[in-house]
Amino acid sequence: MASPYLSVWRRSFLVTCGQAAAKGLEDHPSKPVFSEDSLHLDAIVTRYGELREQFVSQHGMVGGLLANHKVAALYISILSRTPPEHLFTFTHETPIGERRLALAAMMNAVVLGVLQIDPATVNEALQDDLEYCLLKEPPSNLEWICFGMHALCRHLGRPTNIKNY
Amino acid sequence: MNTYRDNYETLPDAEGLGHVTMNNDSEAIDYKARIAHVQASQDYLTARAKRMAARVAQRSTEE
Structure with a gap:
């Protein structure tokens, strides 16, 4: 395992993304507030570490690093399975269907941050499609999410070392 | 099971691609920089959140 501070950084990153989502929806009737001290957030960071290690050991990444x-x-994969109430508080009359909005906005921030997406280069149609998926039920297949994220990278013109046939 | 993950190869020429982290030798993520990037993109994220909200609202009125 890498630096013990890594999980602190991962947590801080998720807090930033959650706060960015809440800020983006401050005018929305659901008024989401990100629960920075949520124990569920700690559980997510732990789960991320476990899943990452599993992924790395299965695929034998050099130096244990992932693309x-x-x-x-x-x-x-982890966030989409998290009930929005675990990370945000809402006004009590917020319909269930609207609570995922905050989570989707948070996932949007995670993707933007991890893939270092420059907002100026975003293709709106593609982004609409991504958001459609984020608003939906959790995807069951990690491989498909990898595919989606990789396709996004390809679209953004990032060189990749996945072999072309 | 063969998936695309079994087909990684090193980039033939890494010159000028110092910023690229899309290979097996990815650099560790600089979370500090990622946090700053998310914060700097707040206007964009707000615009997208509002767009999603409008989308959700539209769908709920249809049902």
Whole structure:
């Protein structure tokens, strides 16, 4: 395992993304507030570490490091399974269907941060599609999320070392 | 099971690609920089959140 501070950084990153989502929705009737001290957040960071180690050991990454699109996929895989109430508080009359909005906005921030996406280069149609998926039920297959994240990287013109046939 | 993950190869020429972290030798993520990037992109994230909210609202009125 790498630096013990790493989980602190991962947590801080998720807090930043959650706060960015809450800020983005401050005018929304659900008024989400990010629960910075949530124990669920600690559980997510732990789960991320476990899943990451599993992923790395299965695929034998050099130096135990993962490509960015996989890191993003792991975060999405975990966050998309997290009930929004675990990370945000809402006004009590917020319909269940609208609570995922905050989570989707948070996942958007995670993808932007991990993949270092420059907002100026975003293709709006592609981003709409991504958000459609984030608003939906959790994807069941990590491989497909990896694919989606990788496709996004390819679209953004990031060189990749996945072999072309 | 063969998946695309079994087909990694090193980039033939890494010159000028110092910023690229999309390979098996990815650099550790600099979370400090990522946090700053998310914070700097707040306007964009707000715009997207509002767009999603409008989308959700539209769908709920249809049902």
